[in-house]
Amino acid sequence: MVGVNDSLRSEYEQLADDVRRYRFAYYNEDAPLVSDAEFDRLFGRLEEIEALHPELVSNDSPTQEVGGDVSAAFSPVEHLSRMYSLEDVFSTSELSVWLERAGTNAATQAPHERLRWLCEVKIDGLAVNLLYRDGRLVRAATRGDGTTGEDVTHNVLTIKSIPTELAGSGWPAEVEVRGEIFISSAEFAAYNENLVAQGKAPLANPRNAAAGSIRQKDPAETAKRPLSMFVHGIGVREGLVAASQHETYDLLAAWGLPVSPYSELLDTEDEVLDYIGRFGASRHELIHEIDGIVVKADAFAIQRSLGYTSRVPRWAVAYKYPPEEVHTRLLDIKVDVGRTGRVTPYAVMEPVFVAGSTVSRATLHNQDVVKAKNVKIGDTVILRKAGDVIPEVLGPVLPLREGREDELRDFVMPTECPACGTGLRPAKEGDVDIRCPNAETCPAQLTERVAHLAGRGAFDIEALGDEAAQALTAGPGPDPAENDGVVRPSGAGVITNEAQIFDLAEGHDDDTLRAALADVKVWREKRSKGEGTGVWELAPYFYTKGTKAKPSAPSKNTLNLFRELEKAKTRPLWRVLVGLSIRHVGPTASRALATRYGSMDAIRAAVAAETAREDLAEVDGVGSIIANALVDWFNVDWHRNVVDSWQAAGVKMEDEQDESMAKTLESLTVVVTGTLPNFSRDEAKEAIIVRGGKASGSVSKKTSYLVAGEAAGSKLDKALSLGVPVLGEEGFRALLAGGPDGVGDELLITNDGSAE
Ligand SMILES: NC(=O)c1ccc[n+]([C@@H]2O[C@H](COP(=O)([O-])OP(=O)(O)OC[C@H]3O[C@@H](n4cnc5c(N)ncnc54)[C@H](O)[C@@H]3O)[C@@H](O)[C@H]2O)c1
Numbered sequence: 001m002v003g004v005n006d007s008l009r010s011e012y013e014q015l016a017d018d019v020r021r022y023r024f025a026y027y028n029e030d031a032p033l034v035s036d037a038e039f040d041r042l043f044g045r046l047e048e049i050e051a052l053h054p055e056l057v058s059n060d061s062p063t064q065e066v067g068g069d070v071s072a073a074f075s076p077v078e079h080l081s082r083m084y085s086l087e088d089v090f091s092t093s094e095l096s097v098w099l100e101r102a103g104t105n106a107a108t109q110a111p112h113e114r115l116r117w118l119c120e121v122k123i124d125g126l127a128v129n130l131l132y133r134d135g136r137l138v139r140a141a142t143r144g145d146g147t148t149g150e151d152v153t154h155n156v157l158t159i160k161s162i163p164t165e166l167a168g169s170g171w172p173a174e175v176e177v178r179g180e181i182f183i184s185s186a187e188f189a190a191y192n193e194n195l196v197a198q199g200k201a202p203l204a205n206p207r208n209a210a211a212g213s214i215r216q217k218d219p220a221e222t223a224k225r226p227l228s229m230f231v232h233g234i235g236v237r238e239g240l241v242a243a244s245q246h247e248t249y250d251l252l253a254a255w256g257l258p259v260s261p262y263s264e265l266l267d268t269e270d271e272v273l274d275y276i277g278r279f280g281a282s283r284h285e286l287i288h289e290i291d292g293i294v295v296k297a298d299a300f301a302i303q304r305s306l307g308y309t310s311r312v313p314r315w316a317v318a319y320k321y322p323p324e325e326v327h328t329r330l331l332d333i334k335v336d337v338g339r340t341g342r343v344t345p346y347a348v349m350e351p352v353f354v355a356g357s358t359v360s361r362a363t364l365h366n367q368d369v370v371k372a373k374n375v376k377i378g379d380t381v382i383l384r385k386a387g388d389v390i391p392e393v394l395g396p397v398l399p400l401r402e403g404r405e406d407e408l409r410d411f412v413m414p415t416e417c418p419a420c421g422t423g424l425r426p427a428k429e430g431d432v433d434i435r436c437p438n439a440e441t442c443p444a445q446l447t448e449r450v451a452h453l454a455g456r457g458a459f460d461i462e463a464l465g466d467e468a469a470q471a472l473t474a475g476p477g478p479d480p481a482e483n484d485g486v487v488r489p490s491g492a493g494v495i496t497n498e499a500q501i502f503d504l505a506e507g508h509d510d511d512t513l514r515a516a517l518a519d520v521k522v523w524r525e526k527r528s529k530g531e532g533t534g535v536w537e538l539a540p541y542f543y544t545k546g547t548k549a550k551p552s553a554p555s556k557n558t559l560n561l562f563r564e565l566e567k568a569k570t571r572p573l574w575r576v577l578v579g580l581s582i583r584h585v586g587p588t589a590s591r592a593l594a595t596r597y598g599s600m601d602a603i604r605a606a607v608a609a610e611t612a613r614e615d616l617a618e619v620d621g622v623g624s625i626i627a628n629a630l631v632d633w634f635n636v637d638w639h640r641n642v643v644d645s646w647q648a649a650g651v652k653m654e655d656e657q658d659e660s661m662a663k664t665l666e667s668l669t670v671v672v673t674g675t676l677p678n679f680s681r682d683e684a685k686e687a688i689i690v691r692g693g694k695a696s697g698s699v700s701k702k703t704s705y706l707v708a709g710e711a712a713g714s715k716l717d718k719a720l721s722l723g724v725p726v727l728g729e730e731g732f733r734a735l736l737a738g739g740p741d742g743v744g745d746e747l748l749i750t751n752d753g754s755a756e
Pocket residue numbers: 022023026027032033034035036037039040066067084085086088120121122123124125126127128143179180232233294318
């Protein structure tokens with residue numbers, strides 16, 4: 001055996017102390033000091049050291065004990081039979097090893113039993129032990145240290161889904177039912193919304209909320225919390241007529257106890273891995289949060305033969321999904337200025353890896369949200385990112401503030417625009433959001449507008465992404481190395497107004513603007529072997545560096561940009577309208593306007609009319625909000641100048657009237673859902689609109705047809721239930737060509753999913 005040196009021993013003791021301290025905060029105070037991921041890492045390290053040096057292991061090692069203690073605030077109760085924790089695995093390969101080993105042991109120790117795996121979701125809540133005597137709930141206790149728990153009977157009695165009397169018959173005289181108390185995701189969201197509405201800080205996560213609720217001193221307080229439970233185990237059970245875990249659940253359900261709907265009895269490792277995959281993908285659509293799944297050998301005979309360690313059963317294992325909540329330091333709160341001048345605070349954090357990517361920024365929406373989240377600059381914060389969902393700062397780890405109060409700073413919303421220095425103000429009295437009113441020349445707003453007009457929904461200029469928009473409009477900004485690693489606008493760039501954008505197009509006679517791009521520089525992080533070095537330099541963006549032999553010239557991308565701008569001049573009218581960044585005027589409204597008026601001149605005439613606001617509001621797909629936004633927008637001189645300049649630069653501003661197109665869909669409303677083989681969503685919409693139909697996004701009784709492609713979801717169900725006719729692509733083509741008369745019954749899709 002390898003000897004234990006002093007430094008390892010002291011690492012070990014430090015680790016054991018930390019784990020005990022974190023457990024206390026987690027179980028006894030419902031206020032964790034570290035994230036579960038960090039806790040699991042430390043616990044894993046402890047187990048690793050003990051595996052290498054068994055002589056270090058003492059009876060009071062945290063690896064030999066089940067989680068919590070009993071707080072003095074509650075009376076201690078002895079469980080009739082011991083409660084255990086679960087062994088964790090963190091990868092499917094570790095799980096395979098575990099299944100293999102447990103399978104082999106089961107085969108030798110209980111050779112006549114059929115080995116089947118009961119897979120359950122691992123509810124992220126709080127374990128409770130319910131003691132029923134003669135069918136009556138007499139006691140409820142937390143898990144505590146596994147032997148002794150805390151008496152929380154009064155609080156548990158307030159939970160509606162837990163029966164005080166068992167239904168049916170055949171229950172043992174004394175039976176301990178174990179389950180997990182939780183707050184459902186829906187109830188949690190509603191509860192938090194309510195707290196925020198009352199000006200209180202929201203609860204950070206449902207697990208701690210559930211644990212905190214059950215450990216209230218006042219049952220009346222617990223009764224206000226929307227708690228639920230699902231059973232997942234059984235303790236003392238003498239006389240129970242069941243030979244397996246799943247049969248037990250059936251009995252418990254018959255007695256009126258809430259049983260999870262997600263359990264599945266499976267035979268093979270592949271099926272177990274598939275279960276993990278399925279629930280991993282849908283984990284946020286379940287009734288409650290989960291942090292993993294639990295695999296249990298189903299037969300009691302196998303459970304008995306495999307037995308327990310001092311902490312966990314040998315017949316069950318918990319597979320943990322990658323963490324979605326981590327802790328990190330909030331370094332600063334800065335503000336961003338958006339396309340409409342809205343100023344949004346965002347958190348700058350020490351970069352941290354969570355749910356598949358490294359995160360260092362998260363929006364904080366507005367100053368009220370910053371206040372509600374109660375975060376201070378310098379706090380350790382809980383950061384949540386679920387899969388592809390946008391990362392969110394949940395709140396500070398409050399206990400970690402102690403002793404560090406001097407290092408913490410409150411966020412103060414700036415009074416001047418960080419990009420242009422103009423005084424910030426709400427658009428109208430009482431708005432939460434504040435804005436930079438300098439729409440025309442604020443470089444931050446200009447950058448966003450240029451990026452927007454180049455976007456897919458507008459002119460669709462691929463060579464003009466966010467970075468190029470920034471380089472064109474705003475100049476290099478402050479040195480990111482001294483800032484926060486984010487390059488942001490500082491002042492005028494080559495383009496000071498989007499009116500100029502098409503002067504860069506390939507066909508434009510005067511090449512002054514194109515030549516000016518030679519001087520545009522941006523901050524770039526120097527890289528070495530593919531890695532960032534933290535050293536930033538100013539580098540030319542649009543032109544190549546240039547040497548004596550090969551003078552600086554527009555880069556390939558830049559030549560592409562010139563070419564794409566030239567092509568963009570002939571896009572359909574609706575795209576031009578979207579590109580103008582008129583509030584509320586997106587693709588749908590723009591299409592409606594283009595269909596009704598056909599040219600920019602006609603739109604301008606309509607906007608200038610005495611009764612413009614009423615007339616425009618009457619247009620199908622426009623309405624009064626958009627009508628007002630249009631009139632207001634065209635009232636501003638520099639806005640009209642943008643249109644004039646683009647027109648002068650050769651941007652086509654009218655659609656060819658295709659008179660040959662029969663208006664087959666006049667007065668019909670058609671909804672498209674799912675993926676069609678030969679139409680993109682935009683093409684399908686376009687096809688409906690040019691034939692005089694209305695393309696809508698939601699199904700109602702007024703919908704004339706639903707066109708359903710591959711993976712059509714709830715809209716299809718709704719249409720079928722409302723009796724709205726449903727078409728596939730073939731039926732859609734027939735409809736486009738000949739209107740309702742062209743759609744034969746054989747093209748309608750019916751309830752069983754097939755065309756009849
Ligand atoms: N952040 C912290 O400071 C901190 C401290 C201590 C523990 N923790 C977290 O708690 C975990 C350890 O706690 P633990 O000992 O309760 O172990 P565990 O959470 O890994 O697993 C055991 C528990 O899972 C629960 N469970 C949920 N669904 C279940 C099901 N279907 N079947 C059986 N049991 C189910 C039971 O309550 C059981 O006691 C750690 O992995 C860590 O993530 C965090």
